[in-house]
Amino acid sequence: xxxxxxxxxxxxxxxxxxxxxxLEIRYDGNVKVxxxxxxxxxxxxxxxxxxxxxxxxxxxxxxxxRSIADHLNVDESLLIDITSGKVSLDEAVFExxxxxxxxxxxxxxESLKKxxxxxPGKWQSTGQQTTAFEDVFDIQRHAVVRLxxxxxxxxxxxxxxxxxxxxxxxxxxxxxxxxxxQEEPFTIRQEGEGRELKTVIxxxxxxxxxxxxxxxxxxxFKHLVTSQSEGTEMFAGSPAEILDIQSNIFAGALLVPxxxxxxxxxxxxxxxxxxxxxxxxxxxxxSLMNQRLRDFLEFHN
Numbered sequence: 001x002x003x004x005x006x007x008x009x010x011x012x013x014x015x016x017x018x019x020x021x022x023l024e025i026r027y028d029g030n031v032k033v034x035x036x037x038x039x040x041x042x043x044x045x046x047x048x049x050x051x052x053x054x055x056x057x058x059x060x061x062x063x064x065x066r067s068i069a070d071h072l073n074v075d076e077s078l079l080i081d082i083t084s085g086k087v088s089l090d091e092a093v094f095e096x097x098x099x100x101x102x103x104x105x106x107x108x109x110e111s112l113k114k115x116x117x118x119x120p121g122k123w124q125s126t127g128q129q130t131t132a133f134e135d136v137f138d139i140q141r142h143a144v145v146r147l148x149x150x151x152x153x154x155x156x157x158x159x160x161x162x163x164x165x166x167x168x169x170x171x172x173x174x175x176x177x178x179x180x181x182q183e184e185p186f187t188i189r190q191e192g193e194g195r196e197l198k199t200v201i202x203x204x205x206x207x208x209x210x211x212x213x214x215x216x217x218x219x220x221f222k223h224l225v226t227s228q229s230e231g232t233e234m235f236a237g238s239p240a241e242i243l244d245i246q247s248n249i250f251a252g253a254l255l256v257p258x259x260x261x262x263x264x265x266x267x268x269x270x271x272x273x274x275x276x277x278x279x280x281x282x283x284x285x286x287s288l289m290n291q292r293l294r295d296f297l298e299f300h301n
Contacts, residue, residue, distance in 0.1 A: 021089075
């Protein structure tokens with residue numbers, strides 16, 4: 001029998017690792033995921049499963065990818081990007097986890113309300129009169145987008161994509177660095193406080209991938225608010241739950257400014273995949289572009 005070279009299909013091996021991590025995320029540590037659990041997605045026996053894991057088996061047919069997508073409840077295009085080497089494992093796992101909340105609705109809202117009414121003091125200063133829930137947890141979306149738009153204007157950006165290194169150079173106390181030997185895909189280090197705060201975003205990848213661009217933009221908002229930068233005064237009292245949502249909105253608006261999005265949608269060839277074209281144009285993921293389009297259509301900015 002002809003010996004098959006190990007890891008002949010590295011992107012298929014990456015797909016295997018992605019599926020395993022996706023299952024671990026789904027089970028949230030309550031179930032130990034083993035290799036055979038991944039193979040079971042496609043009905044593979046242990047031998048086929050081992051070949052897939054070691055990159056000896058090429059996973060590329062659309063029907064196979066569709067089966068995986070249905071099982072994991074992910075966009076088929078993400079799996080295609082993994083098998084073509086377009087996205088790394090780190091980026092794929094980040095996409096699977098999602099970009100976080102952009103609004104406070106549904107179960108998170110109800111849970112927060114219950115907790116607030118049980119213990120409002122958790123979000124109030126000592127001696128402060130109890131404030132209405134709606135005031136404490138006001139996202140102030142238009143103010144967040146206005147701040148992002150102001151940064152884009154000050155930077156002189158008129159065409160997509162927005163270059164994150166140039167944005168960060170406008171705020172000397174925050175930097176983007178690379179450390180390929182670190183264990184985590186990215187880390188955020190801070191020292192000092194108030195106006196003396198310094199923030200470093202450290203990526204494991206030398207290339208600034210779309211998810212790292214999002215993390216950098218999100219971290220920029222939190223840095224500006226925490227360091228009491230000019231123009232962020234209205235966000236100073238935002239609870240952590242709201243600050244995270246605000247930073248997501250800010251990152252989307254900074255990377256895909258409303259005016260640029262409106263202009264590009266008018267220009268684009270709608271006979272092709274609109275979402276893919278816009279995502280490529282703005283250097284963001286399809287997931288983020290999908291979220292940004294929903295926001296834009298709802299709020300018109």
